[in-house]
Amino acid sequence: MAHLVLGIESSCDETGVALVRVQGEGVPQLLAHALHTQVAMHADYGGVVPELASRDHIRRVVPLTKEVLAQAGQALEAIDLVAFTRGPGLAGALLVGAGMACALGAALDKPVLGVHHLEGHLLSPFLSADPPEFPFIALLVSGGHTQLMRVDGVGRYELLGETIDDAAGEAFDKSAKLLGLGYPGGPALARLAEFGDATAYKLPRPLLHSGNLDFSFAGLKTAVLTQARRLEGAACEQPRADLAASTQAAIVEVLVKKSLKALQATGLRRLVVAGGVGANARLREELNAACAARGVRVHYPELHLCTDNGAMIALAAAMRVQAGAAQPSQNYAFDVKPRWPLHELAVAA
Template structure:
């Protein structure tokens, strides 16, 4: 039986709303989605200010919901399930999405479903023109998370490795800040890196030869700081570009080689790359080249769905329901989970 799932994402600095249609089998269809990013608001502070983020979510979520319903030519009363990001993320920001979702569902007399933010990213390539098939290895590189997962099906995830300190996204952002670049730092560093020589600075590749699938980027950040201090008083655009390129090369090499190692260890022939860092062109180029040599298929979300968005939340909820992993419930008392691991079979 077909059903409409409304998804709300508010875990950090993007407010996302989307509507998907599920037929109970196959990949749910994305009918419409809308997104508001707070990047300009937080740029003056050099990073996300949680209180400002929460207040902006309050202003944006209902207008975005109306926009999505209008785009899909639907009315709120036709929504069958309201899904929202339950965690991980900023507590205040999560509470906005959860509160609005549960209030809407209660008013409609419809069930709700809290979704894991990283599960949304992990499943988002199913909305692409080249969706994956289970099982696969997933490289999750979203904000403060860098993880390698073995994905056997919806709700069945095994953690293979994760960062023990800074995540890849944090390494990009913090290195960009050291280079005097704007917020968000990752895309700014990648743009500057296009003009630099990635072999100029011999930066560390932490845990590259550790024998396991864990990550560490704190040491790389310290090395970038050491080099950046040498620029003080004598700024050189080419030197900054070379350091940006060298930093990106170090991060990308670690992500690529660890992903290949995970594929080799498991024998799987599909790799899914999801999360904001997954939009990085250098990472995609190196992963594509390495995987092509091994006969491995690589799948990415559409570029517009790499960052946080409501589509991935609505999709994850619909896929969990269709797979009978979890049923939505008409219970409107809610909580959020700012810290919430994604390494067990059934999320509870």
């Protein structure tokens, strides 16, 4: 079993590198991690430019690796396993991390392991001060993904519901753009919403009463567009704040009620929330209250580990190897999977 695992994340607009230590069958320990975000670079374009993202990963990944090793007080030769994000994500960006990992593995004569980006998010709460226990329901709200999964162990995932169009993160970002807010849109909309009335606009909650656990946020985006056009030229800022608050309330209500339905349908009493949207304060507040009222434990990653990062990749690799759900390889011919459904990782119970 690998003792020191280096993780490299480069799926989109953050370059992350981390080192974890594996001690027996316990949860791996995070020794050090470093992250560079490309938000400032992409802000002028209003979104991620894939070519620029790939080039920036190339510039950052080696210095970040050196920084992590220095933080941990470890030599490069001490690494036992190199993990990287294999997918899903931007193909060019993924290739940077995969190339770096496989080059390191070949140079050190150590195995490598490609990791699913969403599995990294799903398992990231195990690095928190309040780690979960299996089994649990996972609400994955990361970028273009919104999914509810039943998780019985590492690699033992059952898809319960997912978005059929826009994901929650996309609904935040696109609504923010319609309101003339900066990039990244989600945090900007949440900040403006703090000054608004969440009941000011009656916005739709698509599929809220559908009877299944799927999501849809495209209709909400259209409703926000209609209201935003009516506010064009308005002298007062309050209506925009009210629309931001109403939009956030609609997204949060759907996420909370669908999560509660998943818990009820499975009879499980533990919920894990992971991904960038999991950092939203309103979502945490409402989930905490709803779960406390039902005797359900809810777990989140630490706030600094909600966005993409290398720690979750190193952790996921270590936990997969511990559970016997993956076998590292010393075949350094790599590929990436820009589209890769998480439930394809499922192993037999």
